[in-house]
Amino acid sequence: xxxxxxxxxxxxxxxxxxxxxxxxxxxxxxxxxxxxxxxxxxxxxxxxxxxxxxxxxxxxxxxxxxxxxxxxxxxxxxxxxxxxxxxxxxxxxxxxxxxxxxxxxxxxxxxxxxxxxxxxxxxxxxxxxxx
Numbered sequence: 001x002x003x004x005x006x007x008x009x010x011x012x013x014x015x016x017x018x019x020x021x022x023x024x025x026x027x028x029x030x031x032x033x034x035x036x037x038x039x040x041x042x043x044x045x046x047x048x049x050x051x052x053x054x055x056x057x058x059x060x061x062x063x064x065x066x067x068x069x070x071x072x073x074x075x076x077x078x079x080x081x082x083x084x085x086x087x088x089x090x091x092x093x094x095x096x097x098x099x100x101x102x103x104x105x106x107x108x109x110x111x112x113x114x115x116x117x118x119x120x121x122x123x124x125x126x127x128x129x130x131x
Contacts, residue, residue, distance in 0.1 A: 008087035011116035020075030049081030084109035091127035
């Protein structure tokens with residue numbers, strides 16, 4: 001039986017780091033231009049944690065509540081702290097972690113630095129079958 005893949009092998013390295021004061025409207029523009037489904041919110045300082053904004057956060061917390069995307073800042077709707085995973089974690093355990101915490105994607109963090117983003121989609125598409 002083939003050895004399982006690790007997160008590093010299935011993560012995507014196309015992500016965007018944005019400031020918490022970025023407006024939701026600008027965040028949508030950034031996500032659209034990079035063709036990504038979530039944005040990572042930068043730490044304010046070395047003792048802070050990363051945040052995460054998914055497009056469904058914007059739909060639930062801005063669009064459905066009839067708020068203006070030009071007047072809402074990302075920090076108001078982000079999930080923080082974002083649950084980061086190691087690039088060396090087995091994809092099986094990453095999937096279990098997602099299930100346990102009810103999340104669908106997470107930043108991949110190595111030595112305190114974002115290396116990529118991993119999602120259920122990338123785990124299933126690139127981590128389950130031998131090439």
